[in-house]
Amino acid sequence: MNTELLGVLAIFLLTLAVAWPMGRYIARVYSGERTWTDPIFGPIERLFFRVSGIDPNRGMTWVEHLKALLTINFVWFLMSMFVLMNMAWLPLNPDGNPSMSPDLAFNTSISFVVNCNLQHYSGESGLSYLGQIWLMFLQFVSAATGMAAAAVLFNALKTRQRPFRGVGVGTRQFLRLFPEIQHPHFVALVILVTIILMLNGSPMTFEGKDTIVGLQGDTVQVSRGPVAAFVAIKHIGTNGGGFFGANSAHSLENPNYLTALVQLFAQLLIPAAMVFAFGFYLRRRKLAIMIFAVMTIGFLMLVIPNIVSEMKGNPAISAMGVDQSLGAIEGKEIRFGAAMSGYWSILTTVISTGSVNAMHDSTMPLSGMNELLAMMVNAFYGGCGVGILNFFIYLIIAVFIAGLMVGRTPEFLGKKVEAREVKIAMITALLSPLLIMGGTALSAWMIVQDPSLPWLNNPGFHGFSEMLYEMTSANANNGSGFEGLGDNNPFWNISTGIILILGRFIPIIGPVAIAGLLASKKYIPEGAGTLKTDTSTFGVMIFCVIAIITALSYFPALALGPIAEYFSMQ
Numbered sequence: 001m002n003t004e005l006l007g008v009l010a011i012f013l014l015t016l017a018v019a020w021p022m023g024r025y026i027a028r029v030y031s032g033e034r035t036w037t038d039p040i041f042g043p044i045e046r047l048f049f050r051v052s053g054i055d056p057n058r059g060m061t062w063v064e065h066l067k068a069l070l071t072i073n074f075v076w077f078l079m080s081m082f083v084l085m086n087m088a089w090l091p092l093n094p095d096g097n098p099s100m101s102p103d104l105a106f107n108t109s110i111s112f113v114v115n116c117n118l119q120h121y122s123g124e125s126g127l128s129y130l131g132q133i134w135l136m137f138l139q140f141v142s143a144a145t146g147m148a149a150a151a152v153l154f155n156a157l158k159t160r161q162r163p164f165r166g167v168g169v170g171t172r173q174f175l176r177l178f179p180e181i182q183h184p185h186f187v188a189l190v191i192l193v194t195i196i197l198m199l200n201g202s203p204m205t206f207e208g209k210d211t212i213v214g215l216q217g218d219t220v221q222v223s224r225g226p227v228a229a230f231v232a233i234k235h236i237g238t239n240g241g242g243f244f245g246a247n248s249a250h251s252l253e254n255p256n257y258l259t260a261l262v263q264l265f266a267q268l269l270i271p272a273a274m275v276f277a278f279g280f281y282l283r284r285r286k287l288a289i290m291i292f293a294v295m296t297i298g299f300l301m302l303v304i305p306n307i308v309s310e311m312k313g314n315p316a317i318s319a320m321g322v323d324q325s326l327g328a329i330e331g332k333e334i335r336f337g338a339a340m341s342g343y344w345s346i347l348t349t350v351i352s353t354g355s356v357n358a359m360h361d362s363t364m365p366l367s368g369m370n371e372l373l374a375m376m377v378n379a380f381y382g383g384c385g386v387g388i389l390n391f392f393i394y395l396i397i398a399v400f401i402a403g404l405m406v407g408r409t410p411e412f413l414g415k416k417v418e419a420r421e422v423k424i425a426m427i428t429a430l431l432s433p434l435l436i437m438g439g440t441a442l443s444a445w446m447i448v449q450d451p452s453l454p455w456l457n458n459p460g461f462h463g464f465s466e467m468l469y470e471m472t473s474a475n476a477n478n479g480s481g482f483e484g485l486g487d488n489n490p491f492w493n494i495s496t497g498i499i500l501i502l503g504r505f506i507p508i509i510g511p512v513a514i515a516g517l518l519a520s521k522k523y524i525p526e527g528a529g530t531l532k533t534d535t536s537t538f539g540v541m542i543f544c545v546i547a548i549i550t551a552l553s554y555f556p557a558l559a560l561g562p563i564a565e566y567f568s569m570q
Helices: 002-030 038-052 062-084 102-113 129-158 171-199 227-236 257-282 285-312 337-350 365-377 386-406 419-449 461-475 490-519 536-568
Strands: 210-213 219-222
Touching: 002 129, 002 257, 002 337, 062 102, 062 129, 062 490, 102 129, 102 490, 129 227, 129 257, 129 386, 129 490, 171 227, 171 257, 227 257, 257 285, 257 337, 257 386, 285 337, 285 365, 285 386, 285 536, 337 365, 365 461, 365 536, 386 419, 386 490, 386 536, 419 461, 419 490, 419 536, 461 490, 461 536
Parallel strands: none
Antiparallel strands: 210 219
């Protein structure tokens, strides 16, 4: 396991090293600067604007940006419903898989549109190849949606003009985010990861199931398909949806230790780069480094206990006389081991990727608690673009509280933070507890009213944790799950579908609205009495705000689930 730890540490440091130049490139794109791809995409852009009649130089307000984002996402949702509900007769279905029911198609469509990829189906039996390809497309554009929203935030915080017409990036820059960020660097990275996966055994074919004879002489039907490309974009775009039901614990999605390291690298790269892009774009590198330090400390406080807990093993199994020298290996792949599985479980929940290389339902109780906390905070790195948006909410609250503590009007980047901004920030911050607790309470109430509901295979503390995890995963746009829960039914499909919508778009609308309001205010040059927001002291302030809000919001639910389960095992 020492070798596993060295691999985890090495891939973490390598990702951070690559994220710095990647952040610089993203900042150049957001600022509309010329890049080496302009000769390629310039003619295409000019033709598009000429045909559409759009003025590429007209600025867009934050409201116009949100309208554009919501409109295109609604169009993608309708298209997805059509594809998923008609797969049985549409092409690229060599295995004859059926179409989805309306409630499952509703949940799946929303889930992939909002970059969550919560899956209440098993991909090898629940989707045709056309369905998989369509979801692969959504994995690209949902990541771009989050990055486009972050661009509006970046530009609004940078502007000093009044009135604030055009606080968002211009029409040309807005449209460039999709091809420019994702092509060639984004797509090139997807292709590179795809090739590595293919060379290590992941399928990339449109042929149907293959028939093989196992070591015991039995005949087995093995599902395959365009797996390698799907897995690459699911991690680079922090999507997490599995081509197979077992996700990255499946040997064809994640064949060996090398592919596991590559997938860990892929899912952290852009979230980390977005923090550095924030600093490069605003020319405030100290502020970005402070934000990154807070995120990293929070991440380490979650991941280190997880790795230790999983490496120590399960005391209940040890009491049975079973050797635990390899750690708590139940639900894990021996080719990855307990150390990497513990690291992956927090990285994927912190980043809101939601892919799994082991079954989270089998992790130790306190490991499950940390996975829940990672999604409940949802601001330590976070997903593509939306991670920095979520962190911005905590930052605004911290600025307001710190300003009151020192007796000054709170300011951030030369703009006064007043009642409207703080109200929006608090509403956004308290939305998550409302959705998570409300959804969990409703599901628990229904179980009490009708214990025969086929949801829980694990009644008691762990069953409560399974329901809490599902609602938390939906709200955080994560997609991972405690899969002992029976979730493919109308209640879970519809309830989590509604939470997916609210948990995705309100945390985007809130920060962008705050940034738009700040952009409309008069710029106040920094003076001797200005509250410095790029210091380690202010970083501690932000971390305390995150810890207090999270503890007050979620401790009762955690006490009923993973904490109670932990003490029941002692």
